[in-house]
């Protein structure tokens with residue numbers, strides 16, 4: 291936060307997410323409010339805890355995302371909220387994804403409706419583009435877009451390269467292609483002040499898209515119209531962007547082969563979601579970048 295604050299001011303936000311299924315909106319992540327909606331009457335933390343204790347399936351060490359959710363909330367909520375969203379997003383059964391994928395989503399027995407509970411939740415005041423523009427505005431930074439690093443002109447030399455692209459591409463797919471998921475974002479402007487009751491609505495069981503984001507809820511913009519973005523998961527391939535590594539045993543095994551090669555690179559540091567094949571959030575990626583920077587500055591060898 292301190293570091294990025296050099297380049298932007300912040301607009302505080304508190305993300306709220308709802309799920310649309312069975313013809314209505316549900317509070318999400320699952321909490322006491324969701325549980326009450328399910329029961330159709332008021333309840334208590336104690337009742338929710340004792341009910342979940344009955345619903346939970348016994349997986350002391352969940353091996354995959356299905357076991358993870360079943361061990362937290364049982365089959366009913368798994369099928370309402372997780373199974374089909376996960377299949378749509380990853381084109382894989384939750385059984386074939388690491389436990390950490392669905393394990394990212396908390397389950398609460400209180401009434402905290404926030405999506406995440408970090409103390410600092412904010413958007414760059416003028417947006418991400420403005421923040422990056424400011425970051426790049428420096429006499430020692432030259433930006434070359436649409437340039438493969440292998441085709442850089444001869445006068446560009448380096449002592450160290452920080453590579454943030456796909457690690458399998460760096461090695462020209464020598465070990466085989468790592469799997470990724472891509473996404474299509476479809477914006478639509480609607481002649482209404484608001485389209486939906488929260489910034490994000492997830493659609494596990496309806497439509498081809500996974501979610502609809504109405505960012506106006508977070509930015510606080512005042513306008514008589516609104517713009518929403520529908521997110522359609524897509525296969526990764528030519529002309530598509532790799533948005534997500536796929537956390538699973540098979541992809542990890544392949545990534546480890548590339549990671550072993552990367553370890554031997556003397557002049558290259560791999561940073562970010564694609565170069566380290568990790569399903570990282572923005573804060574984690576910022577931390578990774580700063581940590582690598584500190585390592586390089588202190589002269590220790592790259593990881």
Ligand code: UDP
Pocket residue numbers: 309318371372373375376379391392394395492493494
């Ligand atoms: N997930 C789900 N139902 C939801 C929200 C999330 O099954 O309503 C699962 C799904 O597998 C998803 C993962 O949890 O890919 C992580 O969700 P998150 O919202 O963190 O995904 P991201 O914002 O990274 O796409």
